[in-house]
Amino acid sequence: MKISLLYGTETGNAELLCEELQEALSDGHEVDVANLEDVSPDALSAEAFYVFVCSTYGEGELPSSAIDFFTALTEEKPDLSGIRFAVFGLGDTTYDETFNNGSTILADSLVAANAQQIGPRGVHDASGDEDAESIALPWLQERLAEAS
Amino acid sequence: MTAKVAIVGAGPSGCYLAQALGKLCKEAEITVIEKLPVPFGLARYGVAPDHQGTKAVTRQFAKLFEKQGVGFAGNLEIGTSPSAALSLEELRALFDVVVLATGLSQDRSPGRDFEGTPGIYGSGAVTRLWNSHPEAAEFSPEFGARVVVLGAGNVAIDVLRLLAKAEDDFAGSDFPAGGAYDQVREIHLVGRSPADQAKFDPVMIRELAKIPGLAVSIGEGTALNSGEDDKRLAALRDLATAQPDAITKKISFHFGWPAKKPLRSNGTLSGVLFERDGEEMALPCDSVISAIGYEDDGKLNRSALLDGASTHETGQIAPGLYAAGWFKRGPQGTIPENRADSQKIAALIAEEIAAAPAGAEKPGVAALQAQFGNRMTSYSDWQHIDDVEKAAAPEGRCRAKISNLPEMLAVIENRRQAL
Ligand SMILES: Cc1cc2nc3c(=O)[nH]c(=O)nc-3n(C[C@H](O)[C@H](O)[C@H](O)COP(=O)(O)OP(=O)(O)OC[C@H]3O[C@@H](n4cnc5c(N)ncnc54)[C@H](O)[C@@H]3O)c2cc1C
Ligand SMILES: Cc1cc2nc3c(=O)[nH]c(=O)nc-3n(C[C@H](O)[C@H](O)[C@H](O)COP(=O)(O)O)c2cc1C
Numbered sequence: 001m002k003i004s005l006l007y008g009t010e011t012g013n014a015e016l017l018c019e020e021l022q023e024a025l026s027d028g029h030e031v032d033v034a035n036l037e038d039v040s041p042d043a044l045s046a047e048a049f050y051v052f053v054c055s056t057y058g059e060g061e062l063p064s065s066a067i068d069f070f071t072a073l074t075e076e077k078p079d080l081s082g083i084r085f086a087v088f089g090l091g092d093t094t095y096d097e098t099f100n101n102g103s104t105i106l107a108d109s110l111v112a113a114n115a116q117q118i119g120p121r122g123v124h125d126a127s128g129d130e131d132a133e134s135i136a137l138p139w140l141q142e143r144l145a146e147a148s
Numbered sequence: 149m150t151a152k153v154a155i156v157g158a159g160p161s162g163c164y165l166a167q168a169l170g171k172l173c174k175e176a177e178i179t180v181i182e183k184l185p186v187p188f189g190l191a192r193y194g195v196a197p198d199h200q201g202t203k204a205v206t207r208q209f210a211k212l213f214e215k216q217g218v219g220f221a222g223n224l225e226i227g228t229s230p231s232a233a234l235s236l237e238e239l240r241a242l243f244d245v246v247v248l249a250t251g252l253s254q255d256r257s258p259g260r261d262f263e264g265t266p267g268i269y270g271s272g273a274v275t276r277l278w279n280s281h282p283e284a285a286e287f288s289p290e291f292g293a294r295v296v297v298l299g300a301g302n303v304a305i306d307v308l309r310l311l312a313k314a315e316d317d318f319a320g321s322d323f324p325a326g327g328a329y330d331q332v333r334e335i336h337l338v339g340r341s342p343a344d345q346a347k348f349d350p351v352m353i354r355e356l357a358k359i360p361g362l363a364v365s366i367g368e369g370t371a372l373n374s375g376e377d378d379k380r381l382a383a384l385r386d387l388a389t390a391q392p393d394a395i396t397k398k399i400s401f402h403f404g405w406p407a408k409k410p411l412r413s414n415g416t417l418s419g420v421l422f423e424r425d426g427e428e429m430a431l432p433c434d435s436v437i438s439a440i441g442y443e444d445d446g447k448l449n450r451s452a453l454l455d456g457a458s459t460h461e462t463g464q465i466a467p468g469l470y471a472a473g474w475f476k477r478g479p480q481g482t483i484p485e486n487r488a489d490s491q492k493i494a495a496l497i498a499e500e501i502a503a504a505p506a507g508a509e510k511p512g513v514a515a516l517q518a519q520f521g522n523r524m525t526s527y528s529d530w531q532h533i534d535d536v537e538k539a540a541a542p543e544g545r546c547r548a549k550i551s552n553l554p555e556m557l558a559v560i561e562n563r564r565q566a567l
Binding site: 016127 | 483
């Protein structure tokens with residue numbers, strides 16, 4: 001199964017996490033990593049499994065590199081039937097009311113475009129003790145098991 | 149020929165630059181040189197101690213040194229000061245490319261009249277103290293009961309929040325244990341521009357609502373009615389309408405009031421006088437913290453170096469010499485802005501490296517090792533400090549920072565002896 005890791009980031013944590021996940025998975029899978037900034041929703045393909053890794057900024061908003069993708073998704077309304085994805089959010093419980101809003105916004109907009117979400121959203125808390133990778137990797141392995 | 153790159157300053161801009169350049173020039177030898185024995189600049193020493201999530205960007209930078217082959221050379225100051233290990237010229241002779249990412253650490257003065265008055269402090273010095281920066285080890289400000297904070301950016305709000313918090317509110321932070329300012333009863337934040345031009349982010353205001361016991365007011369001479377859909381003004385209005393049952397501290401916001409001069413009685417500070425359009429406002433206080441920006445510390449001849457107009461745009465000062473981060477752009481902008489800018493500068497440097505004619509090999513980091521040997525600190529020295537600080541964390545804190553240079557160096561030396 002081809003896996004495509006797509007990140008929406010402001011300070012680069014999501015990008016680094018994708019690179020780490022790519023490295024961890026590279027033995028058994030074909031994995032590529034791209035910035036959401038460089039991806040258009042209508043280029044998504046049913047052949048791949050998409051994993052969106054996205055942080056939250058401002059007042060519970062999407063990070064800058066996810067904004068164009070989101071705008072295209074909501075304005076051009078492409079039909080994403082057949083596209084399968086999972087979402088992992090990076091956030092910070094310091095912002096408790098809007099904790100991981102960005103990844104929710106993204107997941108909701110993909111579902112609204114008829115894409116199929118596989119499994120629950122994973123989340124990381126930057127104020128917590130754990131590394132994002134140590135939470136995201138087991139989460140991702142469960143999603144991959146469900147997707148294949 | 150391997151290109152040798154020295155990035156001076158291990159703050160966010162230097163680290164982002166190393167990250168981006170490492171991806172573009174896999175062959176280059178990249179060394180981050182830092183004045184302090186430990187890395188990360190304002191991510192460790194400026195970002196507020198109760199914003200550990202924001203500080204966690206250092207986990208990303210750690211990967212540079214742990215996995216991505218970037219070198220760290222700590223405890224080496226570059227420049228003209230007597231404590232400097234090397235001048236810029238000497239450094240340039242050892243490396244093909246030098247990037248100055250040394251930030252801007254000097255507090256901007258609120259004006260001549262304020263200088264030399266006891267009780268008036270800069271936010272840089274104060275936030276270094278709260279972050280246990282070694283250069284603040286001897287600094288012991290007296291804030292008294294009433295504090296005026298000058299400025300209306302995010303740093304001013306950081307200062308206000310940290311003064312307002314009680315010991316319990318610091319749970320999970322690395323603010324010095326027992327350091328809460330219980331004696332502070334009244335804090336006035338005063339911005340020179342009208343509220344709708346203030347620079348703080350609305351979340352910074354919303355966060356204040358979580359501190360128990362704060363009575364919030366908007367100064368009488370301050371209008372918040374302009375800009376109905378301004379999120380910052382809405383956040384301020386919301387904050388000022390929610391009042392606690394039991395009041396421990398009072399905070400108030402004033403906008404559109406340039407500070408004119410400090411007021412003194414019997415030689416000690418008694419307040420600040422503000423003036424606009426011939427109208428005056430006096431706020432009595434025991435101390436003033438100015439959070440109105442930063443400037444150059446003069447140790448790298450910044451103004452002469454950046455004279456060429458295009459430097460501000462591209463970051464290139466001369467072939468083989470670049471500026472990045474706050475040193476390049478001035479003291480504005482958050483961590484993400486440094487990332488975007490450093491990525492652009494890295495692309496330019498990569499072009500220069502690719503186009504460089506084959507020449508004599510520069511010695512690079514090997515020369516630093518030969519010349520400075522043991523006095524230089526390594527990334528593993530920092531990892532040791534990191535472990536020691538985390539292990540020493542008292543109840544309710546995530547770490548106890550080592551706050552002075554001799555102790556930091558002694559801890560490093562002890563481990564080296566033990567190895
Ligand atoms: C109090 C405060 C709080 C902030 N809070 C936030 C926040 O919450 N979120 C956010 O996004 N941004 C925040 N910022 C802004 C952010 O810190 C800056 O955008 C960023 O740190 C600038 O990065 P820099 O690498 O250019 O400079 P710096 O972080 O200042 O790094 C410069 C490094 O160079 C070293 N150095 C200096 N001189 C020399 C020399 N001569 N030789 C060798 N090394 C040298 C310094 O020790 C330092 O490590 C804050 C800034 C301040 C001042
Ligand atoms: C100004 C600012 C606002 C933020 N707002 C939120 C938020 O509303 N909700 C949340 O869960 N995280 C918030 N975060 C935390 C980031 O999402 C978190 O640090 C994340 O790891 C950043 O990942 P990135 O580097 O990929 O952008 C905020 C961080 C900053 C600095």
